[in-house]
Every structure is written in C-alpha cells, then in structure tokens.
Amino acid sequence: MTLAYRALFQLYPRDHRTCFGAEMQSVFEEAAQEHRSRGWTAYLRFALAEYAGLVVGSGTAWAVKLAGRGYVYDQRLIRPANAAALPGEVQEAQDRLTANLTGLLHAISHHQFLKARLYAAEEQKAREELRLLREKYNIAESGDLV
Amino acid sequence: MRHVVEQPDAAAPKPLTEPVLLILMSLAAQPRHGYALIKDIETLSNHRVRLSTGTLYGALRRLLDDLWIERFEQEDTSRDKQAYRLTAEGRRQLQLELERLKQLTRVGIARLRMNEA
Numbered sequence: 001m002t003l004a005y006r007a008l009f010q011l012y013p014r015d016h017r018t019c020f021g022a023e024m025q026s027v028f029e030e031a032a033q034e035h036r037s038r039g040w041t042a043y044l045r046f047a048l049a050e051y052a053g054l055v056v057g058s059g060t061a062w063a064v065k066l067a068g069r070g071y072v073y074d075q076r077l078i079r080p081a082n083a084a085a086l087p088g089e090v091q092e093a094q095d096r097l098t099a100n101l102t103g104l105l106h107a108i109s110h111h112q113f114l115k116a117r118l119y120a121a122e123e124q125k126a127r128e129e130l131r132l133l134r135e136k137y138n139i140a141e142s143g144d145l146v
Numbered sequence: 147m148r149h150v151v152e153q154p155d156a157a158a159p160k161p162l163t164e165p166v167l168l169i170l171m172s173l174a175a176q177p178r179h180g181y182a183l184i185k186d187i188e189t190l191s192n193h194r195v196r197l198s199t200g201t202l203y204g205a206l207r208r209l210l211d212d213l214w215i216e217r218f219e220q221e222d223t224s225r226d227k228q229a230y231r232l233t234a235e236g237r238r239q240l241q242l243e244l245e246r247l248k249q250l251t252r253v254g255i256a257r258l259r260m261n262e263a
Contacts, residue, residue: 016207023228024199027180031199053198060204092218103213118213118235 011058177231
C-alpha cells in the first residue's frame, strides 16, 4: 500500500513533492499503522480514501501551479550556506524573513496587492525580529558570528 | 466598449471550506504537526471528518501561501517534525468566520421559530 501511495504521490508537481513529500509520507505511515490495527476493512477503506485524496490533491496542486499561484515554501531550500552555524532561533527568523520576501515578490508580480500588503507587514516584523536576535547573539549583517 | 462588472464586495472575506475551518480551529488551541491535526480534526468533528493527507496538505499549502499559518520545526524527543501554528492573520480570519457562522445560525433559528409560531 505504501508503494501505491508513493507511486500516486509522483502525480504532484515537483515543488510540492520537495516541500511536503517526506512529511506526507510519514503522516500516511502513521495513520496506516493505526488503521491496520482496526482490521482489513478499515485499512482498505482508509487506503482508498488516501489514494483518492492524492489524485484530487495533485490535480488541485497542478491547477494552482499552472495558474501561477503558490511558490516553494520549503525555507530549508533557500537557507544560506552558513545557516547551519547560526543559533536555531536566528535560523528560524531568517527563514521567516526569506519566506515573507519571496511571498511579497510573488504577490506583487501576480498583482495580488492585498496579499502583498500582508506580506510586507510580516516582512517588516521578521526583519525587526532578526535584527534583535543578531544583537543578542552578536551576529554581523553578513551572518557571521562576531 | 469596456464592460465593468461590479463585484459585490471584493474585500469581504469568502466563507472558508470545512477542512480549512477545522484546521484553523485545531491550530487555535496549540501548534500541531500533520498527524496530530488529522486526529484532532476527527475529534473536533465528532468523527464525521477524517482528512486524507492529500486534502490536508493541499489546505496547508493554501494557508501557508495566505500567511494564515506558519511552519516551524518542532523539537521532539524522537525526531524533528514540521509543525504548524496560527499567525495573527489566521486567528483574525478564524474569528471573522466564526462570527459569520454565528450570525447565520442566529438568522436560521429566527426563521425556524417564525415558521413554528
């Protein structure tokens, strides 16, 4: 059943797979284990619902992608190379700033101005938070520990 | 000639879908990761709704895009899990939706009573 899940998961666009692949697979396995213990009928019903969810979900993901909405959310993909050396909360704040900037640019380029305003406000907050954390840990603008 | 179609109110929030509403309600109490969300939503809906991973992550993706929720790494004793929490905007949208539903319920009950009287 896991193999069938993995195969159907390939229907999703690549960015969705990169962003949520491991997580969806792990949630599926956790849920599958629980349903297996309830008997074969419950497990089969669960598996069929999951497969249908993947087919519908991948269709929606493609529609979103082709309409030019949505972007890669996995902040780890766009994390700077030196990020691993930084304290966890600084990494998180940097990720939040990068995600908000990406979202802001995406919203502006797609003329979604209400959304852009929201991203801009969040970006300001994230920038200030990062500034305070840099002060706390004595980190220069470049990201190097001083 | 250019035809301009007037929108009723472009700024008015659209009603939320049931999965989205349930996800926001679940995250209003505390941050959760994917499987915990599925389990909590089952409980919240009195075992009427069981989200598939496809539906759950489709909704989470939209909510992340709208900045109603955010993703963070939850440190777990056994493994690192991606968890989700409501943002201030998400909380505001949930409040708006609950107000809308409350208003709708009030009107619906009043209409029922009117018919019974």
